[in-house]
Amino acid sequence: MTHTPEMVARRTALCLASGVDPADIEPGTGYDLSRNGYDSVRASWIAHITMHGHNEQYGRPSLRKAFSYWAERRPEWTAGDDWEATGLEAHRAYWDGTGRTCNTSECLGHGREREALSLVMVDGSDEDGPYPALTPTLWVGTEGKGFRFTRATAEDIVRDLNACEYGLTAEWHGEVIRMSWDASYEPEPGDRDIAPDADGLYDISGWWPWDDFAGPTERVTPELIAELEALRVIRDR
Structure with missing residues (x-):
């Protein structure tokens, strides 16, 4: 992704307006690297997997890209924190409670079951x-x-x-x-x-x-x- 100076400035301004510590704003991108930012992205992925499922073709590549981004910048938070496993566990619990299975093709939360x-x-x-x-x-x-x-x-x-x-x-x-x-x-x-x-x-x-x-x-x-x-x-x- 291209990060123009204008876009970086706008992201930085939004972070500051949201109360993000300047030390947690990534130079060159303006992204929020705070603990709250990490927890928000993690929760968003787990909620998505819970409701919609997860497969090799679409979900997994994007999740791995997002997780790798945080693992490079905040390895102390990602160590031992498996977003995918947590999301799939929540997915199975949710859909088992409905008595149905999701409609996601080749969902990793169900497999052959x-x-x-x-x-x-x-x-x-x-x-x-x-x-x-x-x-x-x-x-x-x-x-x-x-x-x-x-x-x-x-x-x-x-x-x-x-x-x-x-x-x-x-x-x-x-x-x-x-x-x-x-x-x-x-x-x-x-x-x-x-x-x-x-x-x-x-x-x-x-x-x-x-x-x-x-x-x-x-x-x-x-x-x-x-x-x-x-x-x-x-x-x-």
Whole structure:
């Protein structure tokens, strides 16, 4: 960030007007380096994590940058003071109290506990499914990512998809599923590969809306129950 003399002067004036000791105003930036300034920034980060969650892509890099700034200037205060751990603990306590989880993608406060064991159907279809899946705990008819299936279930989905006339087909290329579509599905025909993730599961969730399986219960076969148990082992290991 560029600190023009005018900006430094204005920040310094604001600090002085707020009662900050001149010795706690950083030369060259005009920033407040007082204990009150540290506690205010720390509290702001913890409050943000508490309410909104925290992930690798967005929150963590910015928090580390802020923490490093203070660690360079006030190491006696940052030593042993883990803003992230404190914020995540408060985040879990807050959301556990609501009986829900946050909607932050890949939130570090929840990890895999955010995944639920589910039986899902293709929304609007009474025939496609049910399919055992690991799903986000919060979803309603979503077309977003996060629905993960075993190879056996992925094979069932591919078979059922190819039996329909959606303009979308799938075929196996070794361990990879190749989804292909024509102009009746998307204006521009194309294809995309879905490879297994580190758990050997397939995220086949961004192609159509899903719905919870609501019965009849006789369609829940021993094979489906075994697949759910396999997913439980993967989720909890």
